Amino acid sequence: MGRWEPNARGRLEQAALELFIERGFEQTTVTEIARRAGLTQRTFFRHFADKREVLFWGQGALQELFVSTVASAPDSAAPLDAVAAALEAAGAVLQERHESARQRQAIINANAELRERELIKLAALASAIAGALRQRGVSDPTASLTAEAGIAVFKIAFERWVNGTGQPDLPKVIRESLDELRAVTAGM
Amino acid sequence: MGRWEPNARGRLEQAALELFIERGFEQTTVTEIARRAGLTQRTFFRHFADKREVLFWGQGALQELFVSTVASAPDSAAPLDAVAAALEAAGAVLQERHESARQRQAIINANAELRERELIKLAALASAIAGALRQRGVSDPTASLTAEAGIAVFKIAFERWVNGTGQPDLPKVIRESLDELRAVTAGM
Numbered sequence: 448m449g450r451w452e453p454n455a456r457g458r459l460e461q462a463a464l465e466l467f468i469e470r471g472f473e474q475t476t477v478t479e480i481a482r483r484a485g486l487t488q489r490t491f492f493r494h495f496a497d498k499r500e501v502l503f504w505g506q507g508a509l510q511e512l513f514v515s516t517v518a519s520a521p522d523s524a525a526p527l528d529a530v531a532a533a534l535e536a537a538g539a540v541l542q543e544r545h546e547s548a549r550q551r552q553a554i555i556n557a558n559a560e561l562r563e564r565e566l567i568k569l570a571a572l573a574s575a576i577a578g579a580l581r582q583r584g585v586s587d588p589t590a591s592l593t594a595e596a597g598i599a600v601f602k603i604a605f606e607r608w609v610n611g612t613g614q615p616d617l618p619k620v621i622r623e624s625l626d627e628l629r630a631v632t633a634g635m
Numbered sequence: 636m637g638r639w640e641p642n643a644r645g646r647l648e649q650a651a652l653e654l655f656i657e658r659g660f661e662q663t664t665v666t667e668i669a670r671r672a673g674l675t676q677r678t679f680f681r682h683f684a685d686k687r688e689v690l691f692w693g694q695g696a697l698q699e700l701f702v703s704t705v706a707s708a709p710d711s712a713a714p715l716d717a718v719a720a721a722l723e724a725a726g727a728v729l730q731e732r733h734e735s736a737r738q739r740q741a742i743i744n745a746n747a748e749l750r751e752r753e754l755i756k757l758a759a760l761a762s763a764i765a766g767a768l769r770q771r772g773v774s775d776p777t778a779s780l781t782a783e784a785g786i787a788v789f790k791i792a793f794e795r796w797v798n799g800t801g802q803p804d805l806p807k808v809i810r811e812s813l814d815e816l817r818a819v820t821a822g823m
Contacts, residue, residue: 525822566754588812592791593819599783603776624776631781632820634713 456494458484463501464547467554472498472561502551502561506568510575512537517579526585530576530597531625537601538608538617545613552609573598600624644682646672651689652735655742660686660749690739690749694756698763700725705767714773718764718785719813725789726796726805733801740797761786788812 452458462483466475477498481491495501513533520529541548555561577587577594585593604624608617615623640646650671654663665686669679683689701721708717729736743749765775765782773781792812796805803811 525819527819527822563751563755566758567751570754588791588795588815589819591794592787592812592815595787595791596784596816596819599780599787603780603783606779607776624780627776627780628784629820631713631715631777631784632817634715 452486452490455484455486455490459486459491459494460501460547463498464550464554467502468550472554472558499561499564502554503564503568506571509537509540510572512540513572513576514579517576518582520583526580526583526589526593527597527625529580529583530593531621533576533579534597534601534604534621534625535618538604538621541605542613542617545609548609549613569598569602572601596628600628640674640678643672643674643678647674647679647682648689648735651686652738652742655690656738660742660746687749687752690742691752691756694759697725697728698760700728701760702763702767705764706770708771714768714771714777714781715785715813717768717771718781719809721764721767722785722789722792722809722813723806726792726809729793730801730805733797736797737801757786757790760789784816788816 459480463475463480466479466483470479475498477491478488480498480501481488484491495504513536516533516536517529520532524532555565573591573594576597577591580590580593581587600621604617604621607624608615608620647668651663651668654667654671658667663686665679666676668686668689669676672679683692701724704721704724705717708720712720743753761779761782764785765778768778768781769775788809792805792809795812796803796808
């Protein structure tokens with residue numbers, strides 16, 4: 448067993464983001480990430496399955512937050528209200544990490560395989576939200592459509608926010624994008 | 636140069652769909668597809684770059700149809716009206732091919748890599764639609780959001796249609812899904 452390293456996960460993540468930006472994702476090895484963080488490869492693999500997981504480990508927590516927020520919306524909440532609450536809750540968490548979100552996005556944008564992985568992540572989040580809506584008794588196609596529309600809003604809002612300064616904050620950008628979606632559909 | 640084979644492309648496509656369903660996508664070779672179609676491997680490669688392209692060659696034509704229909708919508712059309720016209724035009728084309736669409740979807744659903752490819756295709760179609768809206772003078776985030784919402788509607792409507800009997804027809808299912816999206820956003 449290795450010795451306990453203070454904040455090893457955070458240090459590895461920061462080292463990986465720096466190296467992915469400096470050298471590119473493909474060109475960076477786990478050995479280099481561990482060295483930059485002042486840790487061993489073995490410590491790296493205690494925290495992440497591979498270098499790609501450094502960029503995607505947050506998906507599980509995000510999905511859980513979406514699902515639990517949809518589940519705990521008041522019974523009276525309309526499907527899109529429940530989804531909006533979930534998107535804003537996720538937005539509040541991400542708001543605290545604007546700088547690392549910005550770095551992560553630059554890395555993903557520069558690599559076709561990572562862009563594909565990000566699309567798959569968003570599709571999985573939409574499926575999870577649709578499932579949470581069905582649990583609330585929302586039937587299809589409403590459940591699927593609300594979930595897909597919610598993820599579309601999240602994707603657009605996230606892009607605007609991550610490419611900006613971090614202000615206005617992500618929950619506000621999400622609310623604005625939801626208003627925009629309403630305007631777009633009402634104006635048809 | 637090989638001799639001209641009547642409807643080689645269609646025969647290869649039908650042979651491939653049959654084999655992918657019987658044996659699985661991974662287990663089927665180009666040699667087997669050509670043999671089943673009564674054609675040579677060489678003829679196969681004159682029509683398709685690889686066996687995956689048999690399932691995805693239609694993406695280019697679909698994208699062109701989306702973009703040209705958005706472009707030719709009346710100046711007075713709201714962004715979602717223009718996108719709705721594009722989705723319905725594509726729906727009318729696909730309606731003619733319900734049986735092969737159903738086979739293709741079963742093959743894609745059974746294979747993780749193909750499901751990912753399908754998501755990437757949908758994301759590319761959304762980008763193309765957003766670009767066509769910008770060409771009409773629609774600014775962002777409206778252009779991106781309308782395109783993503785449109786593709787969400789298309790995805791849900793297509794799933795409903797392809798898993799059914801082909802009736803009601805796809806343009807009608809698309810119109811119903813757009814109405815549903817409007818109801819979902821208005822009810823917020």
